[in-house]
Amino acid sequence: MPIELYRIDDRLIHGQVVVGWGQPLSLGFIVLVDDAVAESEWEQELYRMGVPPEMDVYFASVEQAAAGLDAWRRDARHGVLLTSDIETMRRLVAATDIRTVNLGGIHHRADRVPRVRYVYLSLPEIATLRSMAAQGVDITAQDVPATRPLPLDELLGSHAQ
Amino acid sequence: MSSARAIIAGHGDFAEGLLSAVGLITGRDELFVAMSNSGLCSADIEARLRALMEEHDIHVIFTDLHAGSCTMGAHRVLSGRPDVIVVSGVSLPLLLTVATSGDLSASALELAIEKARQAIRLTAGTARAD
Numbered sequence: 001m002p003i004e005l006y007r008i009d010d011r012l013i014h015g016q017v018v019v020g021w022g023q024p025l026s027l028g029f030i031v032l033v034d035d036a037v038a039e040s041e042w043e044q045e046l047y048r049m050g051v052p053p054e055m056d057v058y059f060a061s062v063e064q065a066a067a068g069l070d071a072w073r074r075d076a077r078h079g080v081l082l083t084s085d086i087e088t089m090r091r092l093v094a095a096t097d098i099r100t101v102n103l104g105g106i107h108h109r110a111d112r113v114p115r116v117r118y119v120y121l122s123l124p125e126i127a128t129l130r131s132m133a134a135q136g137v138d139i140t141a142q143d144v145p146a147t148r149p150l151p152l153d154e155l156l157g158s159h160a161q
Numbered sequence: 162m163s164s165a166r167a168i169i170a171g172h173g174d175f176a177e178g179l180l181s182a183v184g185l186i187t188g189r190d191e192l193f194v195a196m197s198n199s200g201l202c203s204a205d206i207e208a209r210l211r212a213l214m215e216e217h218d219i220h221v222i223f224t225d226l227h228a229g230s231c232t233m234g235a236h237r238v239l240s241g242r243p244d245v246i247v248v249s250g251v252s253l254p255l256l257l258t259v260a261t262s263g264d265l266s267a268s269a270l271e272l273a274i275e276k277a278r279q280a281i282r283l284t285a286g287t288a289r290a291d
Contacts, residue, residue, distance in 0.1 A: 010202045015172065015229035046236055050228040084203075107202035117200075 002073055003031075005080045008089050009104040012037075012082050013047045013057065016104065020144040021080060022055065028077025029056040033065040033092055034084055062088060066095035086125050093137055101132065103141040103155070115155050118143040126156060165194040165217040166265055168210060169251060170235065171225030172198055182253050189260040194219070198231050206234035220244050221265045223251035246270060254280035 004025050009017060012032055021027065030051065037043045038061040051057050060068055065081070072079055083089040089101055105118045112120035119141050121129070133139055133152050140149040169176040176195035184190030194213055198206050210231075213219060224232040227249040235247040246267055248255070255277035262269060 011230040011233070012203070013228070014233060015226045018228035019226070042240070046233060049236060050233055052228070107205070108200045109202065120200075 001076055001078055003069075003079050003081050005102050005104075006089065006092075006098050006100060007080060007082050007102040007104040008084070008086055008106065009082055010084050010106050012084050013050050016144050017080060017082065018051060018055070022052075024145055025078045025080070027055055027080060029058060029072070029075065029079045031058045031060060031065065031068075031072055031079060031081040033060050033062060033081060033088060035061045035088070038064065062091045062095065065092055069096050069098075086128050090128050090132055093132060099137050101137055101139045102149075103129075103139060104143055116141060116150065119155065121156075129156075163194075163217040164191045165219060166192050166263075167194075167221040167223060167259070168196055168213050168217075168219055169193050169223045169256070170196040170198065170206075170210065170231035171251075172229060172231070175225045179251070179253055179256060183256050183260050186257060187260040189263075192260055192263065193223075193256070196231070198229075198234075201230075203230060203234060206230055207237045210234050210238055214238070214245075220246065221270070222247045223256065224249045225251060248274065252277050252280070 005021060007017070012034070013030060017030065032047060037047070038059050044059050048057055058072070083092065086106070092098060093101065103119050106120055108120050109122070111122040114120045129139055129152060139152040141155045142149040169179055174197065176197055180190050180193055180195045183193065194217060196209060196213060201209065210222060222235045222238070222245070224235050224247065226232060232247065232249045239245055239247060248270060255273055258273040258276055259265065259270070
């Protein structure tokens, strides 16, 4: 089964992923791609606690995720892949054939400007997203399935709500 | 000195909404302080929880959803804090029990949780009597 969503979400595993996307997609597994979390059993335990028992969570560094991607795609269950930031997703895209990225949630930080309620971006982050798009990656912003997906051009041309 | 003894944390206006209902029904809303995760990243959620705990000397956190980011932040706070309790999946009946008793001990909370589970009822309509 193809991975349903390659999602950037700075809250990683949380209600919108587990319930908002998880229930309509009947998610079987989540792949959490983060170099720091992949090294920390305590962090992994925290994220596992938030996931219902019927859902598997796999933790991987970017390098491990690039190597493991084909196997996850062959899994018969529906899966979602998560990174907590744009840079991690950029590195993963560069190392694989991932060509569709979902901006699910990037929240307030001092150097960021709100674009929509759930996406705040800094200038370097905008530059990275534009660069990925220029290389053929289809990037849309969508926090939950019921929200209209916003193409990158529309997102970057929009003002905060 | 703050009279708040617990945090209610949740998505959107969940916490404020619950708190308003607790206040209307029991008049004891001063026992709780409400927090929303709106616009906050994970680190800020955790920081906000810690700040509220320190400000009000709070040891109990009620969160809306076990899988949610407020619960994730609250679970991070638990590390090194055996005096802190997190209750996820909070409901109005649960908070009403706590507000009425004022007892936030682990044993009292366990009983309140069981009572709250029983408080979810399904009642079906009936055919017209005539």
